[in-house]
Amino acid sequence: MALSSGTSMAVYSERCKKYLGHLHIASAVYGASEGAIGVNVNEPGKQPEYALVPEADFVEFLPVDESGEAEEGATPLLASEVKMDKLYEVVLTNATGLYRYRMGDVVRVVGSYHGTPTVDFQFRAKQMLNVHMEKVSEAAFTGALRRAVDGWPDHQLVDFTTAESVLDPVAADGRSADLAGSPPYYLVLLELSGPSLPSQRIDDIDATLQLEHFVYRSFRVKSSIGPMRVVRVQPGTFAAYRQHVFDTTQTTMNQFKQPRVLRTEEQVKFFLDREL
Template identity: 40%
Template sequence: MLLLWPLPLPLPPPLLLLLLLLLLPLAMLWQQRRRARPSWLARLQHQVAWGALGLAAAWQHRKLEQSTLHVGQSQQQALEWCLKKAQGSCCLPRGSTDLSTFRSHLPLTKTRQAKEEESEEKLLSPAPLQDHREASLQATLLGLVTLNKAYPEVLTPGSTACVTPTSPWPNSVPWLRHALGRVSPLGAKDSQTLLLEALISPGLRALEARTAVELLDVFVGLEADGKEMAEAIAAGNLGTPLPSRAAELQEALEQGPRGLALRLWPKLQVVVTLDAGGQAEAVAALRALWCQGLAFFSPAYAASGGVMALNLWPEQPQGFYLLPPGVPFIELLPVKEGTQEEAASTLLLTDVQREEEYELVLTDHAGLTRCRLGDVVRVVGAYNQCPVVSFTGRLGQTLSVRGEVTDENIFSAALAKAVGQWPGAKLLDHACVESSILDPCDGSAPHYEVFMELRGLRNLSEENRDKLDHCLKEVSPHYKSLRLRGSVSPAKVHLVRPGSFRVLREALAACPSSSFPPEMPRVLRLGHLAKLLQKRVMS
């Protein structure tokens, strides 16, 4: 299933890799000393960079093959590494690396989010795990080679641009990005400059953004500021004036959002973003509107600030990921009928069953806690002895005003069905709040407060608002029962101004404890975040 191939090497791999890595900085230094870059030097630079990348990726491939063929041994080594690094800071017997002792002395704990959700001074984010450069580098190298195998032209010079300050690749490797001839300028700090650089390059084949929600912000901002950006391109703010390209931008914007990316970049093939919690809605909006007709690829799934799983199958639109057996140490907790079995024992990677759902439990040497992330995966296959999974939801994103427990998937399905009945409407983003958080003194029955950002609709009739409540009753028998008894009032639906969720994400990212990338919460537990959206309601 892996999309890599062995490379015939005239020299031993370590020596050849060292030679390539030495040649690359020399070529870049020569380039910096000259005003113009000869085409032959650009080609040499790209070939050297790609040779180094291919060798490093082949090395990582061999390591992955060995670890996934001997999963039990690999997981034991990962556990021993975590325990050795944490010696003196844990309650385990000194020198103990036994799995049963590890489980008995370290009980499962929930994320900081679950413990602190009532605190107004804390954000909705789990405690960040220690970043592992090895896992990040492996995800980046294997992802680049895998992407090149599926789309052979996207990594040629001048074919890729990133439109957010942070790359979707877990390990950005700046020298490699420059040597591969990326369009994105080095040192750019804002998305607008990056987008302008991408707009003046009509031959792009791949568009990158750190996450799908940030790419959604980029396209919404492009529509709002398109006239100013066209003027900047025509005036040559980034170099040579390009009035014809500015005219193409204006013409493309006048035709609306649907298929905009392919009108701007006719050769575009794939959109690369980093998958994380709460991204599915943004991906759906991008696929339906601005990025219609394009493939999406994520090199990895990130949770709690680190790489949790690798994507080796860009041809799979569902997003299948390999759970690797390295650090952090991974256990899986069975999930039954949408609720957690508190008495259930965790399983190792080799013990899971196909089509079953599990919650991820991670252990890192930093703090050495067996942390229940809340991220739920369904096992869809196997790679050697390791499970291949799809991420299905997050246990922490549930609504419960009367003990009904409406989880993220159930609510999202009801909301999608309701929005589908609103003519012309396309959902861009949403968040939910339990009514007691916004107004604990409200005399009405408890209910859901729903904040949405829509495209194509700026006002909702009462009849349309009621459709969400009807759809919730259809997908949740418990909610329906509470509504019929009058224990719960109908859900209240609010439309917020364009850009409201970008402001929410900025507030989330501003906290030092925010995960990287920040997960997009669908259920807000903190009053100040809920009121941030409440102040931006327009209907």
């Protein structure tokens, strides 16, 4: 597997485990179509540690906060300047024309290998939910979602995405009395395997995120943010979305990354049209 780290990628690595049996998932390299970043120097079965490959491309590191936003006044750092356990967005310069290209990958410095920093992928930047200045990162939301789904023994998470309520047509056209005029909220779109989900379990995601994200909880308690609207979509919806992207854009299979936060009405409509 090219990259198995990070909360977002873990959705897929977890699904692979039932086919692998006792075999470990081995992630040998950390790279992208833009260039090579690192080689895993840890053994299979352990958390990857990607040692940078300075001969491949020139990589810098932009300091970011826990939500993936660049810190105020931050400038890219050299590999020799990064600090242990800090988060950075990868900035790449290569021989084919990219200059200080912000890849959108957030990594954490986890160690060193013969003096070279080792990093591990955490989450994608700009995949943050923020309806009332709460700034819930992809990592925070995905972690809460996975822990909530772990409490549903008859269900497995196939895939998911989210959107902010401003893009939800239910809230926009007032068809739901419960949502019309309500405070902003998160729209959560889930593809699950298993039977129908009891309505009382739907609140588990919101409750788990409140336990793990203090700012989100404070706004929920004050009703500045409303409860999530969780929509279960038909089996195969996310596979259909990937194919739709391939058919309508120049994105290739090895470049595609499922967006965890949808940013257009067209994207949201694609999923809501396939509500189960």
